[in-house]
Amino acid sequence: MGGARAQRVPRAQDGRRGASVKVALLVSQGCPACLEAEAVWRQVAEERHFAFAVIDVAQPEGRALASRLGLVGVPALLVDGALQGIGVQNLSTAREWAEQAGSRAQGQAAPLAPHFSPDNRFFVLAAMAYLMLAGLGLALNGTLLTHGPARPVALHLMTVGFMIFLIYGLGAHMLPRFTGNPMRQGVWPWLQMGFAHAGLAGYVGGFLLQAHRLAAAGGVLIWLSLLVFTLRVLPVLWARRPPPDPACRGRFGP
């Protein structure tokens, strides 16, 4: 492994030694060494039972930590919030450091994910409501999809109401964290949500009332919500970023 390239940084004198040690690994996209370091420290975290988290420096909490510590490279290892080392440690070095840090029996690997924004929280909540609504067919008819006119209603409550709403909420939450690019906010998520709710209501009402124009109008609104989502997501996926990681410190590093 890349132990020879790993650089030990003097440990801060924090003096804290509680019952559980918290170890965090700061990583970034486009850094092959970070994956290696993550694998090593996950292994040691499982062996020594300490809390372990991986934090992306492109995310707000990662940026704040990198800025506070004046980091110049990743992967960077933090023990109880203090910088312990930069680079990839081999297993024996990692075990030795973990031993020194006084690992305790409590704790397990746990991601430090930031919370949902209000719009994404509402998308996920709405998805669950639509799931329960779509599943009513099971209780009423003993089957999710009947052969009658209600078939497209149940089908689209499940696919549009549950699945697409869940994709909206989770996608908007996760994709900016995967790519490091921000997602368009402001009025856009609420417009997307309004189109989707109104569209699904129109579509369902149109089929139940046998009003095909209403169903088609609902379909158009659902499609518009997908268009808004697409226009929000594409820049997140394809926005230009600085060249990957000159700060990546590992055996695959520059």
Add this chain to the structure above:
Amino acid sequence: MHKRNRLFLSFALGYGLLGGALAITWLLDPTLIPGDVPRAHGHIMLLGFLLMMIYGIALHVLPRFSGFPLYSERMADGQFYLANIGLPVMVAGWLTWNHVLVLVGGALSYGAMVLFGLNMVLTVRARGPKA
């Protein structure tokens, strides 16, 4: 995020818009587009929108969650090509009532699923630390 995974997600959104537009057109005038439009719509939305969204996300996160790199980038690239050739061929089959095209497209799409499944199994399976 790997370019292939971003392509999976972008294509998923494209398929979603295409499948939605197809269904709306059919709702407004069922005679405008020939073939089995509801079935084409269903397959575009499920295999195109939902599955490719899952492909793109899973290829990115599952190796990270498992603590190991993706087992094979080549398998994932092959999966991308198979999925994106198979689905259009299958949809062309539904729209032209050509069952040979449906069969070929379906087989290609299935090939993509198998590549994805095997790649994920070999990535996520429990194993010891990397040497």
